[in-house]
Amino acid sequence: MRSLRWRLVLAMVVVAWLSVATVGFISATVTAARFDAYLRHPRGMRPMPGMPQMMAQMMGTPERQLLADVRRTIWLAALAGVVVAAVVGTLTARQITAPLRRLADAAVRIGGGDLGPEVPVDRDDEIGELARTFNTMAGDLRRAEEARRRLITDIAHELGTPLAVLQANVEGMLDGVVEQSPERLASLHAQIQVLTRLVRDLRDLSLAQQGRLPLDRRPMDLSALVREVVELTQPLAEEKRVVLTVTGNGAVSVVADRDRIAQVVQNLLANALRYTGSGGRVAVGARVEGAAAVVEVTDSGPGIPEEELPRLFDRFHRVDRSRTRATGGAGLGLAIVRHLVEAHGGRVWVRSRVGEGSTFGFALPLG
Ligand SMILES: Nc1ncnc2c1ncn2[C@@H]1O[C@H](COP(=O)(O)OP(=O)(O)OP(=O)(O)O)[C@@H](O)[C@H]1O
Ligand SMILES: [Mg+2]
Structure with a gap:
């Protein structure tokens, strides 16, 4: 018998049967012995030699009938106990197994890719707890699936735009409609660079998220590195x-x-530099703060609305979400920053206020 429901019913019936049978057996034995003793030594009479034998012979049909009735009643009670246990057992087992069955069905549904409705939680016991845990797991899966879909759409869009520009221009040149000037070739080259950078960023991000980005860690001076990068960016x-x-x-x-x-x-x-308009200021520096090395980049740009700050380091998150935006890239830069810094055991932050510029910073453990 493999079904949990029937095993529960059987267990209850066996327990009911055994307890009633034990009670019946003990009371039948005790009743018979007590009755026998009573017959041998009737109340109020002093035992006399030969009297028990005489009383045993005197025990007539009504007494034997009473004894038989008592036994039969006990066995009938046992039978009734078993029937009641079977009925109650079936109802209880159904109550226990029905939610388990619902969970099993939901697991099969999720396995088939349907991350739809939650399993109802209508109890506070261990099964309710199991259903709640199951729903949490299903919710996590749902969010992961949505993120995966969004990621694919975003990647397709980011790759699609420069590719469309390249395709239209190259086709135009092949057809002789578009002139093959050095300026046009330079602009197409810039589109290819955008694509190359995007693919490199996606690869870095994916490796960093899996913790598989190889890091060649060596002692270095963060101040010197900041000066070098600034020189290149000047x-x-x-x-x-x-x-x-x-x-x-x-x-x-x-x-x-x-x-x-x-x-x-x-x-x-x-x-x-990208988000700070002409005439603005950007300052960057490295310093020691407690047990950490801190780098902060402060700009006099437009600032970022407070509600955007928590999601700023998420991949593909841009404050200006319009597809026709004039400034901004794919929205991968800060996600990569966060993963690279965290891979070094550090952390990132941002402070910003609309109209007052922004400060992006990161901290690494001092070496
Ligand atoms: N210094 C800043 N001032 C104002 N907004 C900023 C600043 N830095 C980032 N942001 C906002 O945060 C968003 C995410 O930045 P992130 O660097 O991740 O992406 P991106 O610069 O748009 O694209 P990518 O870096 O992939 O080329 C930007 O689109 C921009 O809206
Ligand atoms: Mg960026």
């Missing part, structure tokens, strides 16, 4: 007419992957 800042300065000059030692931390600082600086 031409871009001048082009955008943004004043880019370095703050602090003391050495800040950490043990980190130099290229990856440079990527983090570059990403933060690129954002600061």
